[in-house]
Amino acid sequence: MSSPSVSPRERARDAALSRAVGEGLLGPGAPLVGLLDVDGVLAAVDALNEAFEGPAAVQHTFAAKACGLVPVLRLLAEAGMGCEVASPGELEQALAAGFTPDRLVFDSPAKTVEELEFALEHGIAINLDNFQELERVDRLLAGREPSGPIGLRVNPQVGAGAIGAMSTATATSKFGVALRDPGAEDAVIDAFVRHRWLNRLHAHVGSQGCPLPLIAQGIGAAYDLAERVNGRLGHARITGLDIGGGLPVNFSDDDDRPTYADYVAALRAAVPGLFDGRYTLVTEFGRSLLAKSGTIGSVVEYTKSAGGRRIAVTHAGAQVATRTVFMPESWPLRVGVFDGAGRPKEGPTEVVDIAGPCCFAGDLTATARELPVIEPGDVVALYDTGAYYFSSHFSYNSLPRPAVYGYRTNADGQVRLALIREAQSVREVVEESGLAHADALVALCADGPEHGTTKEVAE
Numbered sequence: 060m061s062s063p064s065v066s067p068r069e070r071a072r073d074a075a076l077s078r079a080v081g082e083g084l085l086g087p088g089a090p091l092v093g094l095l096d097v098d099g100v101l102a103a104v105d106a107l108n109e110a111f112e113g114p115a116a117v118q119h120t121f122a123a124k125a126c127g128l129v130p131v132l133r134l135l136a137e138a139g140m141g142c143e144v145a146s147p148g149e150l151e152q153a154l155a156a157g158f159t160p161d162r163l164v165f166d167s168p169a170k171t172v173e174e175l176e177f178a179l180e181h182g183i184a185i186n187l188d189n190f191q192e193l194e195r196v197d198r199l200l201a202g203r204e205p206s207g208p209i210g211l212r213v214n215p216q217v218g219a220g221a222i223g224a225m226s227t228a229t230a231t232s233k234f235g236v237a238l239r240d241p242g243a244e245d246a247v248i249d250a251f252v253r254h255r256w257l258n259r260l261h262a263h264v265g266s267q268g269c270p271l272p273l274i275a276q277g278i279g280a281a282y283d284l285a286e287r288v289n290g291r292l293g294h295a296r297i298t299g300l301d302i303g304g305g306l307p308v309n310f311s312d313d314d315d316r317p318t319y320a321d322y323v324a325a326l327r328a329a330v331p332g333l334f335d336g337r338y339t340l341v342t343e344f345g346r347s348l349l350a351k352s353g354t355i356g357s358v359v360e361y362t363k364s365a366g367g368r369r370i371a372v373t374h375a376g377a378q379v380a381t382r383t384v385f386m387p388e389s390w391p392l393r394v395g396v397f398d399g400a401g402r403p404k405e406g407p408t409e410v411v412d413i414a415g416p417c418c419f420a421g422d423l424t425a426t427a428r429e430l431p432v433i434e435p436g437d438v439v440a441l442y443d444t445g446a447y448y449f450s451s452h453f454s455y456n457s458l459p460r461p462a463v464y465g466y467r468t469n470a471d472g473q474v475r476l477a478l479i480r481e482a483q484s485v486r487e488v489v490e491e492s493g494l495a496h497a498d499a500l501v502a503l504c505a506d507g508p509e510h511g512t513t514k515e516v517a518e
């Protein structure tokens with residue numbers, strides 16, 4: 060445990076896991092838990108700020124979908140971040156966390172009239188997704204000046220990264236105005252000519268799997284277009300460029316790779332004018348700020364063999380590791396094994412599948428991994444799960460959301476834990492399943508219309 064190769068991140072994580080086990084927060088009564096390294100999150104924010112230091116004003120926003128937990132959002136708000144939201148729920152979470160409207164950016168491909176009215180009324184920055192939405196906002200404004208910036212999302216169509224589902228800049232992506240389609244650039248320029256309130260361009264090339272040169276190429280296309288628009292209008296109408304998020308995360312060891320500094324270096328090389336201060340830059344990173352600070356801990360309930368394969372049955376499956384379970388080649392996770400007292404396990408190894416509790420055969424978080432021999436009562440940890448894992452619950456099998464704790468460690472290795480989110484109770488699961496309407500269908504059959512008639516269906 061005290062080997063010199065142990066990183067500070069790993070030491071803190073091991074200490075937090077052992078503390079959670081010691082306090083019974085992870086154990087027989089609570090077999091699944093999420094843990095978040097608060098110092099790790101704050102270090103990521105610092106690294107982001109440092110990388111972008113320079114003449115250009117920058118507003119860093121956190122993409123709420125990566126971890127929409129209110130205490131996490133509040134921590135980031137206190138650290139000076141803004142917040143990118145893309146649904147009414149994320150918007151309310153961000154406001155509840157204390158972000159003022161001027162620190163929010165509202166992105167979503169399906170914003171309703173009501174949502175747009177709210178954003179316009181509160182001066183929240185909006186990125187419009189398409190020309191229909193642009194005309195809708197023009198009607199809502201009815202000649203008024205919006206108090207927040209309004210941008211148009213463009214799809215530079217630079218192609219996909221390693222994971223198709225994460226790539227938003229493909230030829231046929233559902234996001235933004237597809238810039239390379241015939242006439243699209245002219246239509247964008249025309250939109251800026253016709254709408255004096257339009258003053259930003261937005262491009263988010265993709266998330267995990269998009270290499271830095273691809274991201275830089277996409278942002279470069281948005282920058283070139285901004286230059287063209289401003290040239291055409293004869294003044295700097297476009298004052299802000301929202302360059303999205305999507306810095307990939309290294310899931311294979313404890314290093315941050317690539318870093319924000321690598322990202323900025325790639326962008327500076329490809330698009331030097333971007334940083335000269337003529338544009339306010341907005342970023343929307345999610346995964347890269349949180350992923351490496353999160354851990355899922357689960358008690359091993361049983362171990363068994365099937366067809367010569369060892370299997371450890373845990374409580375962490377598709378409900379907390381949805382992408383890993385459904386696309387294991389794209390989202391492999393590192394696995395750690397601890398004993399029932401929360402100490403890292405050493406000694407002989409075996410090749411084992413790590414299974415979750417869901418009732419389908421593919422509910423595996425790792426397959427054929429060589430790991431220390433696992434026994435019932437041990438704890439299995441899934442690393443780098445701070446973004447899009449325990450915070451993005453999938454309610455398969457009506458499994459409840461696990462509790463999430465934040466942790467900090469001091470120089471002596473002392474750990475302090477804080478509850479971020481309570482575990483969902485089974486009672487709450489039942490209540491969210493229509494409990495209040497338990498009789499609805501039986502009553503419909505008892506006194507509703509006869510089969511085959513539509514009588515009385517309309518109220």
Ligand SMILES: *Cc1c(COP(=O)(O)O)cnc(C)c1O
Pocket residue numbers: 122124125143166263265266267303304305306343344345346347
């Ligand atoms: C998901 C998303 C982000 C964040 O992506 P990460 O890969 O988590 O950094 C940023 N902007 C938009 C528009 C997104 O949809």
